[in-house]
Amino acid sequence: MPHRNQMPAPQPTLRRLPGYFRFLQTLAEAGETTVSCTSIAKALHLDPTGVRKDLAFTGIIGKPRVGYSLLELRDAISSFLGWDDIREAVLVGTGDFGRALLGYELFRERGVEIVAAFDVAPDLVGQKVRGKEVLALDALGDTIRTRQIPIGIITTPAAAAQGVADTMVEAGAKAIWNFAPAVLEVPEHIILEHVELVASLAVLSSKLAVRASAE
């Protein structure tokens, strides 16, 4: 009856789902077969009612007094997040940060496979970094276009990010995952996720400053 699959989940819910998935995975490895919201909430420091609401978005239905079927729930989350089918991605900028993402095995398990890396540095082009071939930036647009790659990952310096994004958009990429500290201008239909390490640092930093002044 519930057409939950169609209902778009709010961003806070989406951000919590991977945590649930990870916890369920460890329970599964420990041989458990069912799980309750209460236990999930306790392990992840969340409110049980909130967890229940989050899980409802995946369309899963639990049994009163028993809880949820562990594997069923885990798989529902996985499918809801689009982790079941692999989507290809390209990464631009093979600095330290780009390398770290290229080598991050977990992405593949989460439905994203980086198929090629791009850089302007001529000495890197043609080489392999973390098992992925590095191509010249000139080839970025054509690669996305001919292979119909939906995701572009930007790990360039801030100054280069907008140009790279423009090329990605123009070549037909559907989503951009931006790690460069820059606000990107993209058409409205493009999905844009921006990871701002400095934003996270600011929270920590300012809390530390408040604490220091209180002492």
Added chain:
Amino acid sequence: MPHRNQMPAPQPTLRRLPGYFRFLQTLAEAGETTVSCTSIAKALHLDPTGVRKDLAFTGIIGKPRVGYSLLELRDAISSFLGWDDIREAVLVGTGDFGRALLGYELFRERGVEIVAAFDVAPDLVGQKVRGKEVLALDALGDTIRTRQIPIGIITTPAAAAQGVADTMVEAGAKAIWNFAPAVLEVPEHIILEHVELVASLAVLSSKLAVRASAE
């Protein structure tokens, strides 16, 4: 009159402040001397009233019709976020991701200096990575204790993260910046910031799935 400095800013505000700082910096380099909320909001795709409220937390006061003094505002943000005085940090886990953070020059400008790195791999210990000395994990507690280091950065695999956090807390660290995909248990007085790349990926991924099913 306004004792804004003491008022703790909400987390969304804290996360936006670095973006304002960055924009003001580029305006300053372009030779501007004043700035209005309207222009900040437009550049960062935000609401002008929201920007005004955010800036109020820094204690700065603008002039109607003119805007804010650019440098004054920039410096107020910097000081509000605790970027003016350097705080020392240690980093544990010199994998790809750890290296990327070790080499990230920007942190120093944002008030955080990584003074040492730690790893369990014997062949790395004693070497320098990105200019920082790598010490044996055994020495973590003592280093934090004797040098009174306030910040611990965790870039280990998930399985090692809790143990590292325990050592940091026990040695007197005040804040932990966790990049490992694990929920850490720490005493309430410890400031804990968790960067979850997979949470950001989940948002992108699920939007992509929604878009795909709509086509």
Added chain:
DNA sequence: TAGATTGTTAATCGATTAACAATC
């Protein structure tokens, strides 16, 4: 002066939390 912009108060919106009936 007229008009742009600030600062503040009020209204809206959305997410979190609380309350509670249904049920295995």
Added chain:
DNA sequence: TAGATTGTTAATCGATTAACAATC
């Protein structure tokens, strides 16, 4: 059965957005 747990409706909370007087 009794009690734990689900699913849902209502209440609370906090942040965003709108409205508007003050002012340079």
